[in-house]
Amino acid sequence: MLVSRILKSAAAAALAAAAVVAAGAGGPAQAQDKPVIALSNSFYGNTWRRQMVDAFTEAAEKAKAEGLIADYVVLNGDGSIPQQQSQLADLILRGVDAIAINAASETALNDTVEQACQAGIKVLAFDSLVTAPCATTLGFDFTAYKTEQAEKTIELIGGKGNVIVVRGVRGSGPDKQMYDAQMAVLAKHPDVKVVAEVYGEATAPVAQAAVANVLPSLPKVDAVLAQGGSDDFGIAQAFLQYGGDYAEDLPVIEGGGSSDFIRFWAEQAKDGYKTTSMNSTPGIGGAAFWLALAMTEGREAPKSITMPVAVVSAENLAEYADMPAGRIVSPTYTREWVEQNLLGGS
Secondary structure (H helix, E strand, C coil): CCCCCEECCHHHHHHHHHHHHHCHHHCCHHHCCCCEEEEEECECCCHHHHHHHHHHHHHHHHHHHCCCCCEEEEEECECCHHHHHHHHHHHHHHCCCEEEEECCCCCCCHHHHHHHHHCCCEEEEECCCCCCCCCEEEEECHHHHHHHHHHHHHHHCCCCEEEEEEECCCCCHHHHHHHHHHHHHHHCCCCEEEEEEEECCCCHHHHHHHHHHHHHHCCCCCEEECCCCCHHHHHHHHHHHHCHHHHCCCCEECECCEHHHHHHHHHHHCCCCCCCEEECCCCHHHHHHHHHHHHHCCCCCCCEEEECCEEECCCCHHHHCCCCCCCECCCCCCHHHHHHHCCCCC
16 A cells, blocks of 8 residues: 655655655555545645645545545645656556646646556646646636736726736746736736736745845835735735835735735724735645546546635625634635535536
8 A cells, every 4th residue: 555645845755756656565556446646746835835735635634534545645846847747757657546736837747647648547637737638627717816806906006006016936827827817907007017027936935035125126016916825925024024105005915815914904904905815725635636536436527627716805804814824715625515516416
C-alpha cells in the first residue's frame, strides 16, 4: 500500500517521487481493490494553495477511513513546469488510478497528461487548468468574476484615477485570465491610468514588498486591482506603512477573500472605507478529490465544470469579520455536494 505524503519543497518532492515508485512492492495501484488518488499541485507558496491542499487531504483522509480508497498521494511543487512534468511521470509509472492536477501551465503539460490518459489514469485538472482534450476540467470563470470586480472597483473611484495592477502567480493560467479581464475593463475607462504593474504571487509578503517598492515613485494611487490568495492584506499593509496621504485616505484595494484583509476592511468600514472582495475558493481541493474518486468509479462527469466563487460585500461583511487569521473564504465541498452539484445527483 502506498504511503500518503504531503511534500512541500522541490527537493522533498523529488525524493518522495522515488519513494512512491519504491512503495509498489505489492503490485501496481490498479491491482488493488480500491483506487489510489493523487494530487499534483504545481505551487505551494501562498495561503490559497496551502488551504486547497488541506481540503484535498481532509477529503482523502475521510475517504480512506471509510474504506473508499486504498491510499492517496500529494505532491507539491515550486511553480516550475519541469518539476511538475517529473511529478506526473512518476505518478504514471506508479500507476495511480486518478490524478487531480493544479497545473503550472495550460499547455506545457499536455503531452504528459495525454500519456497519463493513455495509461488508463483518470485526469482531472482544476483551478489552474490544462488544455489536453482527454482531461476533465474543474475551474473558475476568472474572466467573468474579475471583470465584475474591476468594474465595481472603478465605479468606487468615480471612473477616474491612478491604479496599480498586482498580478498573481507568474505563468499560471488564472493569472493571465484575470489580468486580461482587468485590462479589458480598463480599456473602457480612459480616465483611469495604470501607474504601476507588479507581481504579488497571490501571497501577502510578496505583494506587500512589491507595492512598497514602487510607491515612492508614484503619484497618489486611487485603487489597486489585485488577484487574491492573500495579496490583498499585503497590499493594504504596504499603504499603511507608507503613510503620508494614505494614512487618512487609503485606495480602494480589491479584496481576494483573505480573512486578514476582511478583518482590516471591517475595521476601516467604521470610517466609511468601501471596497469589494471576490475569490476563487480553495475548498475546490476537496471537490477535486471527490470528483476524481467518482471518475475512478466509472461515473460520468461533464467534461468542463465551473465552480462558484465567494463574494464578500458591505452587506455581508459582518458575517466574515470574525474569521480566524490566515484563512481564505471558502465553503467545504463534501462528497454529497459534489454528487448534487457536479454530478447532477446521478
